[in-house]
Amino acid sequence: MATNKPNKLAFLSMPAPASYVAGLGRGASGFTTRSDIGPAREGPSAEVIAEAQARRGEEQEVDPEQFQDPDNEYGLFAGTTYEQDDEEADKIYDQVDAAMDARRKARREAREQEELAKYRAERPKIQQQFSDLKRGLSSVTDEEWENIPEVGNLTRRKRRRDERSFVVPDSVVVGDRAKGEYENSLDPMQQETGGLATPADSDSLTNFVEIGQARDKILSLKLDQVSGTSTASGLSTSIDPRGYLTSLDSASAMLKTSAEIGDIKRARMLFDSLVKSNPKHAPGWIAAACLEEHAGRMVAARKTIMQGCEMCPKSEDVWLEAARLHNNNDAKVVLANAVQHVSQSVKIWLAAADLESDAKSKKRVLRKALEHIPNSVLLWKQTVNLETSAVDARILLSRAVEVIPLSVDLWLALARLETPEKAKAVLNRARKSIPTSHEIWIAAARLLEQEADRLVNGEPLSPEQRAKELETVDKTIEAGVRGLRKHQVLLTREQWLKEAEKCESDGSPRTCEAIVKACIGMGLEDSEGDRSAMGEDEKLDVWLGDAEAAESRGKMGTARAIIAYALRCYPGRKTLWMRAAELEKAHGTRESLDAILERAVHHCPQVEVLWLMAAKEKWLSNDVNAAREVLARAFGANPESEQIWLAAVKLEAENGEPGAARELLTRARSVADTERIWMKSAAFERQQGQLDLALETLKTALAKFPKFAKFYMIQGQIHESRGNIPQARASYAAGLKACPKVIPLWILASRLEEKDGKSIKARSLLEKARLVNPANDELWAEAVHVEERAATTSSTSQAQAQAKAMLARGLQECPTSGVLWSMSIWSEARPTRKSRSVDALKKSADDPIIVCTVARLFWSERKIEKARTWFGRSVGINEDWGESWAWWLKFERMHGTEEHREEVRKRCVAAEPHHSPMWQSIAKDPQNTGKSIRDLLEMVADALN
The missing domain is CATH 1.25.40 (Serine Threonine Protein Phosphatase 5, Tetratricopeptide repeat)
Structure with a gap:
């Protein structure tokens, strides 16, 4: 009877539960698609939403940017016209906003500064923590610097352990002792076996080590015999190193790499193709012969070039190349054949003459050549040059x-x-x-x-x-x-x-x-009508x-x-x-x-300079009377010439005629009444020691020329030399009032106050001078010197800092001043002077003072040749700056020869410098009157330090 079995797949046709999600037990999550919820629907429109809000009594939301103008207007004014009053209103509002922002900015910055100061006070920088120690380093002496010990390596190092030694056991000593031994006698077993050990006896095996050593010994002896030496080491050699290297060179000249051999073969194929395709092309035969010569095949090269001679008998280059590749006798035969084919070639005849060894044979060849080529200038010249007789050459x-x-x-x-x-x-x-x-x-x-x-x-x-x-x-x-x-x-x-x-x-x-x-x-x-002449x-x-x-x-x-x-x-x-x-x-x-x-x-x-040059040349040739005669003629042509009068006075004064010079000055003041003549008159009386007469002359001169600053300078210097400080101060004050733009007058007045012990008055004078004459580096340099002298007197760091600050201010106002940059370089520490000099050269590379300072830096670094070059460059920029010549001479005194020093003196005398502070102070000293340029150069070099 059949039974109905349950269907295990029936659940597939059953509807799924309402909360079922496929794969939920395996960790999957559910999702919803359009098919699950049906087709989409449109939402309510804006009008429907507005009606609903009106029924409910809600106010409609207003978008704040709905009236916004895309250009610049907002809100209600989006559609209005932007007129001029609107623009003015906007400007007023902007100004108000800026003013308010400025007020707030000042407060904000003040608050930030307070916060920053508080922060710095709580957390100072490292350089601020050590600033007092850095200031204290300025008082450290050179001996203390030198006594500072060198910093060593204080890190922990691994200590080396003590080497241990151990006693070698006796068994090892005994074994090593018996390692190299061998016996000359046979034991009883070996005697029975005829000296050979039995296989079973492992202690009496044949010693193959000694056999190998003996074989090596015999081999070394044979090697020594072959090499011709009798050393026992077998390492010596009889090869001559020079001959060996020579043989290597000769062998390497013939050896070719595989690449070269390949190139030669390819070139040979190309040239063969060339001479076969065009046998009448002479350069091809020459190139083929040269290739064979390069490959070391001289026989093939000669054979190739002779083939070229047969194929190109009218080319003189082929015959000349053939003569070059053959020896002397064969070359003569080659050129003899060449002249039969190319009898009009001058090169071939000259090459044939060069092959001859004696002059007679050369003459014979050249005369034979002239028979064939009588119109060759080169052949005639060569023939004439061989003649030793002038008669034959003339013929x-x-x-x-x-x-x-x-x-x-x-x-x-x-x-x-x-x-x-x-x-x-x-x-x-x-x-x-x-x-x-x-x-x-x-x-x-x-x-x-x-x-x-x-x-x-x-x-x-x-x-x-x-x-x-x-x-x-x-x-x-x-x-x-x-x-x-x-x-x-x-x-x-x-x-x-x-x-x-x-x-x-x-x-x-x-x-x-x-x-x-x-x-x-x-x-x-000039041609008539020619406008371009x-x-x-x-x-x-x-x-x-x-x-x-x-x-x-x-x-x-x-x-x-x-x-x-x-x-x-x-x-x-x-x-x-x-x-x-x-x-x-x-x-x-x-x-x-x-x-x-x-x-x-x-x-x-009428040209005064020419008269003065003529008189000076007569004077330099020690012909004073001729110089006087030239100046007398010059007076006749130029009676009111200031320069000629002063030249005559100088001539008389430097030749020991002060009376004649004074008389000339008196006449000059009446004939040529100029400021310079009055000034020279006062200076002459001062040099002669007649100070009262000089003051009287200056008094008269000031009445005539109250605006001439040098009168006040000379007057003040005379009073200062007498120790009359109030009179000197009054002279300088009157000069400053009359000539406030004259810089040396301000400097003299300042130095007078400093000499009188009134440094504050000196500083105030220089400050006033800088106000009247802004951007003047001489005044700034003098102000720095005042501070430096004060620092030397007081020896305080504050005075030195004041000098540096004054120098920095001067460089800001005169950034291209060579004097200030030179002072700045020397005020720096030794390691930073070079970088400072580079900055100075960038600012003013054509200033002789800066170039001279760089030369002195090289001098301090013992770079002699560089220093000499830079000194020469300094005097080349400006030959009139006397201190450059003096520094150069001082340098040559220490590092140069007498020839170097004499060259500097000669060049300085030829240049005749007149300027620079040290040079002028020495040259214008009354005690140095009449000194030559050479003497002044030596004195300035001695005064420099």
Whole structure:
């Protein structure tokens, strides 16, 4: 009977429970989809919501930004027009807001400052904690600094343990002792076995160690025998190190790497293809032969180049390469074959002549070459050069100019070999043959110049005859320029000047001068209707530029000729005469300089500088009477000249004639009543010790010229030297009232107060001076010196800090002052001076004081050559600054030789410096009256520290 089984999958067709979530027991979470809730519906609109709120009595929410203007308006004014009154209202509101914000800002900043101060008081910085200790370091002496111990390494180090030693056991000692032993006798067992141990006996095995050592010994002996030495070590060698290296070099020259070999093979294939495809191409054969030479196959190279000679018999390069690759005898054969094919090749004939060893054979080859190539200038030159006889050379050149009449070199060579009379005829023939050659005209002029210097019966020509002969030089060059211009040969002015310099180098100064006369005006002449013609000043600029260029190249004769021509054209130009005088003073003689100055004062009698230069040169040559005569003539031309009067006074005073100098000053005050003459009169009386007379002179001068500051200075210094401080103070006060812009007057007044012990008054005077003369580095430097002297007197750190603060203020007001930067550099500590000097050079690199300070820094660091270079750079920037020369001399005294010191003295005397504080204080001291520049330099160098 069948039974119905329950269906286990019936639950699949049953509906799921209402709270059923699939996979909930495994950790899944339920989710709802659109199909579970049905289609979506739209929500109520804004109008429906508004009606519902109105029925319920609710107020409608207003969006605060619904009336917002996208540009700049908000709220109710979104749609209104922005007018001018609206703009004014907005500005007023902005000002009110800014004022309120400023008030709040001040309070806020004050509150923040209080909080910050409170925070700093509670937590000070580390540098503030040690500030008192840093200030205390200024009082530490050099000995205390040196006694500070070096900081060592105080970290804990691992101590080295004591080495332990142990006693070696006796068994080890005994074993080592028996390790290298061997017995000469056999034990009974070995005797029975004939000296061989039985396999069972392990203690009597054969000692193979000794056998190996013996084998090594024999091998080392054999090696020593082979190497020719008898050492027992076997490590010596008989190889010569020099020969070994030489052999390595020779072997390495032949060895090629695989890459090079591959390149050579590829190149050989290319060249083979080239010469086969184009056998008449000579460079291909030459390249193929060079390749074989590079590969070390000389035989193949010679064979290849000879094939090239057969294929290209008309190429001189192939024959020359073949001669190069063969030895001397074979090369002669090669070139003999070459001249049969290329008989017109000059290179081949010259190469054949070079192969000959003696001069006779060379002549034979070259003469044979001239038979084939008679029009070769090079062959004629080589042939003539081989001749040792002037007669034979003259014969060859005569034939050469017949064959080649257009060769300038051959004509000139023939003219040099002929006598002067015949040389003229040769040059005339050459000029007719080659009318376009300027070299022939120049050679003719040089010949005429040599004729003017010849001796007649053992005596030179008279000056008149010589001048007449030299005039023909000028005429010849002028005729040459006209002839060349006629044949359309127009050389430029620069080309003619080069020819003039060449003539000067060859020893023909008059020809050089003639060329300059004839060509210096080319391109600068005034032509009628030519608007582009140069004016007088432009011409002078061009000529002076040419003279300076010639002088820079060492051609002084050319430079003199250019300036002489300019002086002939414009004799009334002061600058030209001064330039000529400078040139003669630097490179000429004293006689030529006197002649130039004599001509200068003749043409320019109203130029005072020229008279003074002429008188000074006479004075320097120890001809005082001639100097007086020059000044007397100068008085006649310039009776009211202040400079000439003062020069005459100086001449008399320095030559021990004070009475004549005083008389001259008296006459000068009546004739040329100027401030400088009155000042020199007072200074002269002061130097002579006549102080009362000097004061009387100053009193009269002040009545005439109350605005001249140097009168007050001299008056105050005289009272100060007498110890009359009130009178000196009154003089300086009157001077400051009359001339408040004169800086030295303020400095003298300040130093007087400081000397009288009134430093406060000195500071106040300098402060007032800075108000009247702002941004003046001299006043700031003097103020710093006042503080430094006060610090030296009191020895307090506060005074030193005051000096540094004053220096910092001065640099802020005068950021490019060399004096202040120099003081700032030296006020720094030694490690920071270099960086400070770099800042100074950035601010003012062209200041001689800064450059001199840098040189002194190098000096302090013992960098001698650098210091010498920078001292030279300092005096090159400004030769008038005397302290740079003094520092340089002081440096050379310590580190230089006598030649170095003498060079500094000579350059300083030539520069004649007059400025710098130390130099002026020593030079203007009445006790140093009449001292030379050399003496003043030594005194200033002694005074520097």
